[in-house]
Amino acid sequence: MNVLYAIVFLILAPLAGGLIAGVDRKLTARMQGRVGPPVLQPFYDVGKLLEKEHVIVALSQNYFVLAYLVFIAFSGALFFAGGDLLLVVFALTLAHVLLVLGAYSATSPYSFIGAERELIQLMAYEPMVILAAAGFYLATGSFYVNEIAAFPRPLIVLLPGIFVGLFYVLTMKLRKSPFDIATSHHAHQEIVKGVTTEFSGSTLGMVEVAHWYETVFLLGLFWLFFAWSPVIALIAVAILYLAEIFIDNATARVKWGFALRSIWLVTLVLSALNLVVLQYFGGL
């Protein structure tokens, strides 16, 4: 493992994540026939949030959100340092549970519903993420990210089912339509702001920064499928994100029941097929 990469991630990921968010908003605006904000707008937003008055509804909520940010950054850093993929997944689960607990502790009916829906999201995508880690292991013989990244052959060929399944789940992880059931970046989707309803000022800023960290981590995860050739990987990851922006703008939010059912079905069918084929007919 490489501590240097972890440090680089901790410093640069918010910048990259914020930029991606800015480009995202610009492209989204163009798709909707608007001019859109400047690319640096996400940074201005967070900067302004940091200056806001400290308003809370419950003492413990800031603690949970801070812990959320810390563990999102932690899991990303562990990933980029080349650590154990399963441990990365577990740290990520811990982080999201902490966000949910923050929403619960606020005790508002809106954030409470948001928390329950965030948990449904967690329940929906967790199997796919665990099975993806298993897939990487069966293909490369290692859970360590640095060893998976150094695998000499294109993993996308060995893990097409895992790739598609993970992409299906990515929409939910990025909080994009049609699976943005707990909270959305788009005002038109929301009654109130879901899981983040009661977070404001610097607390909301921390949620935003955590989302930037997570975006970079998720793109890193997809990088692994193409890691044998960095150029192709960069192009592939860019295309994936553009596709997500397009899906986000072309679809409306679905009911949570459909989201859960379809994600589990996709996970079950694609990952089972892929893993069985890999273990009994190919691999290594």
Added chain:
Amino acid sequence: MDILLFLLLAPLIAAVVVYALPNHPVRDWLVRLAAVVIAGASVYLLATAFDKGTQLVAFPTEPLGLAMTGLSVLMALFILALGVRYRKPIAVALVLVQTALLLWFELGYAPGMHAEHNLFVDEFSIVMALIIGVIGSAICVYAVPYMRTFQAQHTEVPDRRRMFFFVLFVFLSAMFGIVFSNNLAWLLFFWEVTTLCSFVLIGYTKTTEAIDNSFLAVQLNLLGGIGFAAALLWLGMTQGTIELDKLVGAGAAVALVPATLISFAGLTKSAQLPFSSWLLGAMVAPTPVSALLHSSTMVKAGVYAIVKFAPVLTGTLPGLFVGLVGGVTFLAASAIAVTQSNAKRVLAYSTVANLGLVVACAGIGTYEAVWAAILLIIFHAVAKSLLFLGVGSVEHQVHSRDIEDMAGLVTRMPRVGVMMLIGMAGMYLAPLGMLISKWATLRAFIHAPGGILFLLLIAFGSAVTVFFWAKWMGLVIARPNRGENIESRVPREELTVLGLLAALVVGVSLLFPWISKVLLEPYVFGLYGKIAELGQDNVIIMLLMMGTVLLLPLSLLYFRTGRHRLTPYMGGRPTTADMRFAGSLGIEREMGLHNYYLEDWFGEKRTFRAGVAVTALLIVLMFAGLALAGGFA
């Protein structure tokens, strides 16, 4: 090995003494004293035996064996009499069959068989002894104030506390017997004693429901007991040895039949599907009983037996199907737990689920799987006993065991609330215990033959697990109405035991590398010649996470200051500080928060029925696989 004898006899002596005394502080102090002595003795066992590997103990058989047979018959007569009295024909039939098998073995074959070593101790039994000795004793101490409150609140229940503590200590002795017996006939004897203890304690209140549920428990456990007795009989007929170490050493060619039959017994004892209904029924017992028998120790005896035979089961068809029963149970029981709002039922289903994981590991039976199984046993015992006792304390003050009534527990009972949060986090969150063991389990599954099926079961099952624990935690920390602090009513002793167990949840997670190195790795190495571990750097990262988790609450000191506090957003309606808002037509309403239970998705009846169908088929396949493997030939 005098210490083994001491651990077997000390609880028995305590039981007799406690039974002789009336309700009096002196008896309470004797219970505490006995608990401390037993806990101390089990720690002494660790200190003196951990580095000595497997030690077999020759122990005179004949008079004791005879006494055990006599006691077995007496126990059977006891169940028989009650079965007749309460008109339970199934229980009567089962007890007759089992006793007939047992007597056939004892009279027909046992005289010709000589067990060289009747007792033993190895690293695994030290682990089990510590769980029984430390956690079991802590629960006995907790039971003293709990039962006092229980009797005060349930005046309709006859006060049978003398009997209660008597049985509790007899049970501890029998558990030590199970984990120290090398002679399978002895093991079965102690096994039956725990069944009887469970039977008596479930029926403690003597209500119709309690009596029905106690018979349900005894029937399913007797079914398993028949499997166990059949294993002995088969051994008597064909092998001429009933020693655990020799059978496990002999491998599948010799020991697959008894291993499968005893695994069947283990499945009933550990309340795996399709037999799990008895454990749910057992929740009518007073909560310390649920904590002691039905989560941390007795149900562990079932998985203990299966894990013991794991080296025999590994790579065989029966082993695969035993493992699958566990895997399916894990998924189904976790899913049902989502739909439950009765706290004890959630804990019971979660217990069934986690025992399922242990069974899955044992059925796979590779060195990694056995290592993961023992980790699961340790961490589950600690966290789950804490949760049961926490629910018990809450129930006595809130007068409800419904999770929905636990909303705002952190303000109403701050210490109990936080300790329960620790217990729940210990059940599913990194970097605490159960998550470490789930991690180990995942790694074991991935290397197993047929492992992908197991991977799917654990991936979906643990996702569901996250859901039901997190939503319960959420209610505990939400504060819908700022109820008054009622924690001062909780007896100090209960809080002490809860604190001790909460410290154990964190402590065991911190000490896990050491526990693994000193106890688990030598045990696994002794059986397989290989060492399972998570990797040095991963352990360091886990400890780093643990440090972060422990330090983060300090941030509350900063967040406490300079904040402007508002009421939550209520859609713009005028709202008071205790969350009453102006509804329509000028009516003031109270805000209420309720969890999702996803009945339409995982409804108890439907999921249970599906689980029973699948696991019943798997058990049939297990025996078919045994026949195929030529086991009965």
